[in-house]
Amino acid sequence: MTLFDHAGIDLSAGPDWRAEERLMAELGGPVCGVDEVGRGPLAGPVVAAAVILDPARVPVGLNDSKKLTEKARVRLAAEIREVALAVSIAEASVEEIDTINILEAAMLAMRRAVAGLAVRPLGALVDGNRDPLIGITTETLVQGDARSLSIAAASIVAKVFRDELMKNLAEKHPEYGWDRNAGYGVPVHLEALKLVGVTPFHRKSFAPIRDILHQQNTLTD
Template identity: 70%
Template sequence: MDIFKVAGVDLKKGPDWSSEETMLKEHSGYVCGVDEVGRGPLAGPVVAAAVILDAENIPEGLNDSKKLSEKKREALFDSIYERAIAVSVAEATVEEVDEINILQASLLAMRRAVEGLEVSAGSALVDGNKDPGLHMPTNTLVKGDGRSLSIAAASIIAKVFRDRMMKKLAEKYPDYGWEQNAGYGVPKHMAALKLVGVTPFHRKSFAPIRAILEQKNSPNH
């Protein structure tokens, strides 16, 4: 299997407008791209974005946010806000992640992002293979941020927004290196967890955090 081909789409070429064109032909109204970031980290919320691009004014260089440098993402973040018809960002909190699980929290954040659009969309393109349950026709696209320009834009907005949020939290909790690791379980973060302990922004339902809390609360500790 060619790892660069998903459902016959050549990912080496980067995202295009073909998925949007299909939705626009089949459904009335605007199409929004939807993506989320922050499923894997041990700390911080999960953040989703919904973006309605203007087909006549699409920023150049849109791609999967993970394939772009921080500098490029920051520049595109501003450009998307300037040129898009509508942009919305939403989150599901750490408490919600722990309460309903990370997948359900991700889908909740996506629903909130779409509901927050100031201009209503008529259909949606969503990254991944799970339908978030939007009140509109929805197409899910595996690796959609590398296939659809609207999803790529949403991935950039969500990533930059969340990274900025984690940098802010790092000012209050400086030991964990969140300004660099965005809450992922890298060695510096794991070492700080053992030394300093768990913050209110850690996901207590995630196995490494749960293990630390169980050890701390065990009678032999």
Template identity: 60%
Template sequence: MADLVCGVDEVGRGPLAGPVVAAAVILDPRYPIDGLNDSKKLTEKRRETLFTEIHEKALALSTGRAEVEEIDTINILQASLLAMQRAVAGLSVRPDHALVDGNKLPRLPCTAEAIIGGDATVACISAASIIAKVTRDREMVVLDGKFPGYGFARHKGYPTKIHLQALQELGVTTIHRCSFGPVKRLLQTAGGTMLGNDEAARNKS
């Protein structure tokens, strides 16, 4: 039997809020998937379609995450590597080798190779990119309902003008990354005040 290779990628390093999510995918060569690419280069509709197809055809897949508290404690790079490590650990089939997007490698129970731009050039990494992004995007839509007014369903936590303005007007929530510059500066200005989702909802209303 050929060596089992998993692709690994993460999404959510840049946002000011929410977790970083990683995915690991082992594709099945018997069931090829057309149109795999870097998730950022695909439309939302296409990502959703491929997300379903990957779940149906992949030999194994898993997601891993690092929460906001972990990001603030160990920094976003280490949290991203931790999420990748958790994704690989969650696979129902143990891979022989991992292909990881980027230039850093997490500690894994198999050999691994870092590939810069791999999410656009290596099918299994592209699949992992899609699984991770759709998973995280869906979660941010849910969080938009819990923290109304910030626009999480639209910008997914990234530092857009709308998000930064909402931070100024509504304050920092418990899903914001306190170690990230704009949030950290706002907390220092506000004397460290942080809102829970109930208070954020009251402010919006």
């Protein structure tokens, strides 16, 4: 069955090189793919990655990270780091998320990721419909991780990095199941919040956390 997005783009074939090829021809230089992960979780930073693929060494099997198994993501992330022309990963912290909101924090992480690339790109392909204003020619692609190989690579690298980060945090706070749920508000996480409370790694501006803190403050007033 052929799948189309709202703009009529065929998503069934997986990401390809067309957007990169067009933008590189227009700009005369390298183009990076940019994506972020972790907007929805109740805990942990939001993470972005920027990747400049080598057109001659594009890993086989790149796709939207959500469509891949964990094993495939880990394997591909390692291969991307090995063969890409440049890879950069950046975060926006829980404190920054609570201060400027999650959308702006995601944009900040993207800007940091692009700024951290060892090779300076002339353009960027960014997942979504909002330009993070990274100071170079940018093209946004809705469902870009299913359309652009560079964005797919960035989505894989960012997700593998963040999943590993949350597994490390889970060693300090095992009650919340972050090694399995990556900080999302699944039942075991929500139940642990009621029983154990809020950690410094929770996003206090997010409704479930904010409500718990409000209740605690009400009880102590």
